[in-house]
Amino acid sequence: MTTATTGLDDERVGAVLDEIARTAERNDPDVMKRAYATAADWPQPPTAQEAAELCAQAALPVHPQVGTFLYQLIRSLRPALVVEFGTSFGASTIYAAAALRDNGGGRIIGSELHPGKADRARSHLERAGLAGYAEIRTGDAREQLATLPGPVDLLLLDGWKELYLPVLKLLEPALRTGGLVVSDNLPMLPPEFTDHVRAAGNGYLSQQLPLGDGIEFSVRLQQEA
Template sequence: MTQAVFHAFTDPRITAVLDDIARDARHDDDVMRRAYETAAAWPAPPTPEEAAELCAEAALPVHPQVGTLLYQLVRGARPQLVVEFGTSFGASTLYLAAAVRDNGTGRVVGSELHRGKARRAGAHLERAGLLDVVEIRTGDAREELSDLPGPIGLLLLDGWKELYLPVLRVVEPALADGALIVSDNLPMLPEEFVAYVREPANGYLSQRLPLGDGIELSVRTRPRPTGEGA
């Protein structure tokens, strides 16, 4: 049974674009199956660039439950800078940007490896009337997000799973104390990433939330200096 899409807001421009992305996503299973079959025949695992090309027609939108949480978190925390790794067609960006707009302050910086997807996301944001609060950087997120001035109040990780930890480490110096990190697709995440954010000594308080197919919600805390007593 097809579930009705719940939206966190009533702006018809935004809901229309989200509905269009949801319709595009109906073909995602076929696109991803072909991508996996193609990659399986290669002598080595695909690079992120190769994987992005194989999945260029997959919308891969954030689950509406997760999108609603993103909107809630941004509205509540009122971060001045929201950063997204893995923009794709821009569904999650719409939730983030709508919250920034409704707060009346802040901006969103997204990153997308595939240029075609970045252009498509930009068009979606323009249709929704949200492009003025968003910057989409195209290329390797480890480079594109390395010069953010911070402080980053919310970080969404929703791109190539093996890059979650490298991207987190790149932006870590710019994370605000108390910054929120939402990591989507928890069952697919590398064990080393989950272990990293669940280790208090690394400066995070983290737990699983049963939204969508599972997310990891982490809060950036100040690591205790070495040698400091309890």
């Protein structure tokens, strides 16, 4: 496969993405094992906040296939506004911001519940030279994404899986007709979410794509009346 040089080939971008990938390879399996073992003893499933604390040292980046797909979509769509649920250390944000820079403009608003992770994502974006294209909001996406500067052209869902549907419903009024929703980690998604985007009459055309461990890819065909 031959490709043109893109912002993903930029040395600083590549160095930060590699560093996040290496950190994930080194730490994530143990962090996640400990998180599941700890929560298994709790009487209730962890809240989103508790889960974020348990996974504070896990990078959990998007698979490079998903990151590259985001880059491609953004280069093609030329969005003014990309919104992200679940920023973590900022890998997906970097793929998106690199595409926005190559487009010559646009902005990504990310959201991250864990303050330490949000700070780390901001510093990664700075080191990648992409801070001017991204804003990371610290806190619960259900509050942080309630106010946006304009219509959403592309939405990436990559936070806790049980919150994909509430976050999508919050953003639906802002999602423009023709806007895209990329939902990562399809095998882990609750059926209520996939039922919602696949059901006739809900205003999406949606299907799974074999990128990473699977994504759901949805096009918003109409806004709710």
